[in-house]
Amino acid sequence: MTEDGTAATSLAESVSADIAARLAPVDAELARRYPGEPGTRQPVHTVYVPADAVTPGTVRAWGEQARDLLDEHAPDAASLAAVLGLREDLAAPVYERVRAKLEREPVEDLRIDFEDGYGIRSDAEEDAAAAAAARVVRAGHEEGGAPPYTGIRMKCMEAGVRERGIRTLDIFLTGLLETGGLPDGLVLTLPKVSHPEQVAAMARLCGEFEAARGLPAGRLGFEIQIETTQSVLGADGRATVALMIDAAGGRATSLHYGTFDYSAACGVSAAHQAMDHPVADHAKAVMQTAAAGTGVRLSDGSTNIVPSGTREQVHEAWRHHHALVRRSLARAYYQGWDMHPGHLPTRYAAVYAFYREGMERAAARLAAYTGNAGADAAVMDEPATARALSGYLMRGLDCGALSPGEVARHSGLTRADLGHFAGRPTEAEVN
Numbered sequence: 001m002t003e004d005g006t007a008a009t010s011l012a013e014s015v016s017a018d019i020a021a022r023l024a025p026v027d028a029e030l031a032r033r034y035p036g037e038p039g040t041r042q043p044v045h046t047v048y049v050p051a052d053a054v055t056p057g058t059v060r061a062w063g064e065q066a067r068d069l070l071d072e073h074a075p076d077a078a079s080l081a082a083v084l085g086l087r088e089d090l091a092a093p094v095y096e097r098v099r100a101k102l103e104r105e106p107v108e109d110l111r112i113d114f115e116d117g118y119g120i121r122s123d124a125e126e127d128a129a130a131a132a133a134a135r136v137v138r139a140g141h142e143e144g145g146a147p148p149y150t151g152i153r154m155k156c157m158e159a160g161v162r163e164r165g166i167r168t169l170d171i172f173l174t175g176l177l178e179t180g181g182l183p184d185g186l187v188l189t190l191p192k193v194s195h196p197e198q199v200a201a202m203a204r205l206c207g208e209f210e211a212a213r214g215l216p217a218g219r220l221g222f223e224i225q226i227e228t229t230q231s232v233l234g235a236d237g238r239a240t241v242a243l244m245i246d247a248a249g250g251r252a253t254s255l256h257y258g259t260f261d262y263s264a265a266c267g268v269s270a271a272h273q274a275m276d277h278p279v280a281d282h283a284k285a286v287m288q289t290a291a292a293g294t295g296v297r298l299s300d301g302s303t304n305i306v307p308s309g310t311r312e313q314v315h316e317a318w319r320h321h322h323a324l325v326r327r328s329l330a331r332a333y334y335q336g337w338d339m340h341p342g343h344l345p346t347r348y349a350a351v352y353a354f355y356r357e358g359m360e361r362a363a364a365r366l367a368a369y370t371g372n373a374g375a376d377a378a379v380m381d382e383p384a385t386a387r388a389l390s391g392y393l394m395r396g397l398d399c400g401a402l403s404p405g406e407v408a409r410h411s412g413l414t415r416a417d418l419g420h421f422a423g424r425p426t427e428a429e430v431n
Helices: 011-032 058-073 077-084 088-104 121-141 162-177 196-213 241-247 259-264 278-291 311-330 341-370 382-400 403-413 415-422
Strands: 043-050 109-113 149-153 185-188 221-228 253-258 298-301 336-338
Touching: 043 298, 043 341, 058 077, 058 088, 058 311, 077 088, 077 341, 088 298, 109 121, 109 185, 109 298, 121 149, 121 162, 162 196, 162 403, 185 196, 185 241, 196 221, 241 278, 253 278, 259 278, 278 298, 298 311, 311 336, 311 341, 336 341, 341 382, 341 403, 341 415, 382 403, 382 415, 403 415
Parallel strands: 043 109, 043 336, 109 149, 149 185, 185 221, 221 253, 253 298
Antiparallel strands: none
């Protein structure tokens, strides 16, 4: 210590200032690349419907079909719990929430598909379908019942279908603008990406459309589907996902794993193409690492096993789908694809059980961390874990598995408190 009581040091102040100056560009680059959680709701699933099959009543019809299947094969909480192996204390609250969800908001994210689910049609036919898709989206927003998120999956940027995909996107977006503007929750999906330059081309396409129609720069974002081997590992041996996120220029909103295209590209036989195959786990681990901290979200793929046939067949398909969704959630893939109305009951059952079964424990750990527990903590958590615990509870609130009152009762924290610890920006900061 010095005579005046201050701590003694050896380095000149200029050393610290010089290091700060040298690292300022690095600080700026890290802030640009890793802005953190976007602070908005993430849908728990995406439903893909071919463009020629979607109507203004599609979402309502999916909900009705899912409820009919539930009524026929699991008419009460105990029967669904028995099929899925839910804990006895979770059976009633999960079942009640599933039923309410199927009535109120059966689909959270609808993607009108112009790619594999639609196929190659004449230009006139696809032009008409793209214009019709815009009308369907507009009708949903004007008449009510639209999912929180809706959009299209265009054809990819490969040479053979590139021009067709661009034209479909143009017709769809133009149709929306001419009937009232771009709706909130608009989502665009770019499939079969095999090179970062294709992502850059999509970003340019969005920018050109914004300029042509006088939209704010950055208004249009898009999802990138990871379903080619080149999207995970490039010809030069470099991991490609991070390069694609960067090529999007801030427009990438999420990465979606394509179960069947990617598995087939890896040579996996049809009988073994699945979300839990080792090649899927490798691809998704690379996606997860590349996206961490960037604000780009993750979505798992789908299963092609449909709940239909006898009760035993429906129950077996439900157990299979439920287990896959649970597996994804445990691996921090909080979104996935659903390809059939029969997948909705088990999607929501898995999601609601996942958050409800861990709520009290997560809330108690947060209460101890924040000093609201009133007793010594059984676990000494780090700030990073507090962030994860808060994020877990916020996702439970977002999807309707949890209520603000019960979370506050167990943790002593409001939603705003959770957002602070989770590192989410406030609504004012997002807007």
